[in-house]
Amino acid sequence: MCTNCGCNGGKQYTVQGDGFSVDHTPPGETVIVDVHRALLFDNDQQAARNRQRLTEHNITAINLMSSPGSGKTTLLERTIDELLTRYRIAVIEGDLETENDARRIRAKGVEAVQITTGNACHLDAVMVGSALQQLDLKLIDLLFIENVGNLVCPASFDLGQHRNVTLLSTTEGDDKPEKYPLIFRASDLLLISKIDLLPLLDEFDLQCAADSFASVAADTPLLQLSAKRGDGVTQWLAWLNDTHQQLQRSS
Numbered sequence: 242m243c244t245n246c247g248c249n250g251g252k253q254y255t256v257q258g259d260g261f262s263v264d265h266t267p268p269g270e271t272v273i274v275d276v277h278r279a280l281l282f283d284n285d286q287q288a289a290r291n292r293q294r295l296t297e298h299n300i301t302a303i304n305l306m307s308s309p310g311s312g313k314t315t316l317l318e319r320t321i322d323e324l325l326t327r328y329r330i331a332v333i334e335g336d337l338e339t340e341n342d343a344r345r346i347r348a349k350g351v352e353a354v355q356i357t358t359g360n361a362c363h364l365d366a367v368m369v370g371s372a373l374q375q376l377d378l379k380l381i382d383l384l385f386i387e388n389v390g391n392l393v394c395p396a397s398f399d400l401g402q403h404r405n406v407t408l409l410s411t412t413e414g415d416d417k418p419e420k421y422p423l424i425f426r427a428s429d430l431l432l433i434s435k436i437d438l439l440p441l442l443d444e445f446d447l448q449c450a451a452d453s454f455a456s457v458a459a460d461t462p463l464l465q466l467s468a469k470r471g472d473g474v475t476q477w478l479a480w481l482n483d484t485h486q487q488l489q490r491s492s
Contacts, residue, residue, distance in 0.1 A: 284398055287366035291373060291401025296492055298378040301485040302386060304400055306424055307408035308417075309390030312434040312468055314342045316408070316477075317385055319468040321349045323478055328382040328485070333372045335364040335389045342387065352376065363394035366401055383485065392417065396424035403488055404429040411435045411442050415450035422457040430462055430480060437467035 295302050305313045321330055332353040334343040337360060346353035354372040356364060369386060376384075386402060388395045407428040409417055412435060418425040425431065431454055439445065447465065454463055464480070466473030 281397070284366045287370050288399035288401040291366055291370050292403070294373060294378065295384065295401060295403070296488075298381065299489060299492060300378060300381050300384050301404075301481075301488050302384040302400075302402040303481070303484075304386045304388060304395075304402035304405045305408065306388045306392075306395045306405060306428075307390060307434075308392050308410065308413055310412070311390070311408040311410035313387050313390075313408055314345055316432070316434065316466075316468040317346060317387065318349055319471075319474060320385075320478070320481070321346070321351050323474065324383070324481070325350065329380055330383045330385070331376055331381045333364075333369060333384065333386045335368070335387060337361070337389065358389060361389070362391045363389050363398055364400055365398045369400045383481070392421040392424050396427045404484055406430045406432060408432045408434045409450060409454075411438050411445045413445075415444075415446050416453050418450070418453040418457050425454060425461075426458050428458060428461055429484075430464065431458070432473075432477065433463065433465045435467060436465050436472055437470040 292302075305317070307313055317332060324330065330351050332343070332346045332351060333356060334340075334346065334353055335356045335358060336342060337358055340355045340357075343353040343355040354375050356368050356372055358364070358368070364386065386400055388400075405428050407424055407430075409431060411433065414420070418431075433447065433450055436447075439447070451463060454461070462480070464473050464476050466477055468474065
């Protein structure tokens with residue numbers, strides 16, 4: 242369990258090298274407070290500052306959320322391949338350990354800042370704010386934040402993003418939206434990923450997944466895609482372009 246959503250213990254933030262790290266240390270004293278409310282209040286204040294900075298630089302920030310292994314990084318690689326000649330892109334990567342995903346993104350010619358959370362199960366606005374300080378915001382149009390793989394805590398923490406996108410992989414259960422409704426209700430778009438694997442996954446029913454999602458977020462759009470094979474990628478790119486243009490007109 243993580244220490245910065247009130248699950249366990251205390252924490253200390255540090256910046257290490259090219260990334261942002263969270264070191265966990267025992268609390269020095271016992272203080273009885275409403276941890277969840279105080280934590281979210283402070284987080285939301287920082288998130289508002291992050292969003293203001295991003296908006297001032299005409300950056301569209303997309304928060305990608307999902308279970309581990311749903312294909313977020315593969316989707317980002319495909320998106321970069323398709324959009325890099327049109328948009329200036331940067332990525333903030335969140336993982337408990339390693340820079341594996343950040344290295345994959347950098348190999349595509351895109352700047353990536355790695356946030357290593359230790360045992361924290363999500364990103365928060367302070368972490369993202371620190372990562373923003375390492376980016377030249379004047380050189381970015383689209384910023385993707387790849388959150389830690391988890392269907393629970395990421396939904397509760399505003400990072401300063403403009404839109405939330407949640408991936409549901411065909412390798413997961415098709416009833417996940419009803420089991421984890423908060424993250425799906427917080428989504429501005431649901432992507433059912435890895436549809437190229439459907440012939441091998443008789444237990445995943447696309448219609449059941451769509452019905453499960455509709456039961457908790459009926460007005461939110463849903464797209465099916467395979468980042469590897471290309472199915473649905475055109476629609477995904479169109480959604481990104483429309484979202485960016487809409488935010489530019491409203492800023």
